[in-house]
Amino acid sequence: GDSVTQMEGPVTLSEEAFLTINCTYTATGYPSLFWYVQYPGEGLQLLLKATKADDKGSNKGFEATYRKETTSFHLEKGSVQVSDSAVYFCALSDRGGATNKLIFGTGTLLAVQP
């Protein structure tokens, strides 16, 4: 079945460092891909999305490109801030199917130190 694999955390960075969180997926259809962020004690917030190959999603300085050839959707940010500390989830949705559920990776904890 469809699945998402994320890099294990925690990822600890200093403020203004470059961030990459790897995400790869397995899907039989043509999924839409998402990154969600979860701050402590809160629900998930949609960070960015991409719906087809070569699409680039971006928001708040974060970017991710839908790479069909490598089945990847890595999250990047050029300069992280302490306020970016959170858990990041990569997810896919089979937009061609009838299930419409989101399948999540295990999440990656990011800790940014001042």
Added chain:
Amino acid sequence: EAGVTQSPTHLIKTRGQQATLRCSPISGHTSVYWYQQALGLGLQFLLWYDEGEERNRGNFPPRFSGRQFPNYSSELNVNALELEDSALYLCASSQTGHYSNQPQHFGDGTRLSIL
């Protein structure tokens, strides 16, 4: 615009009891989804409702059930509570669920604790 709202924020129950969790979607959204976020198990899809009908169900026992009301709000019921039901239950909504890539927007969740 108000986001997805869930109530209660916290719920404490004992084994064997029943729990009812509630969710109000974003205005204009007709699809509601429920997910369970349990420690060590990640985020698991539970149920999808659209236009008042259950459209899809995750790999959970029948004691997890729910419904969607005419105003598109939804209820999740968990019967015969077990210790492993302790988790954060997240509700999400989207404009429509059918063959769509509309993103799902989440509430802050209900923390269910079973003693």
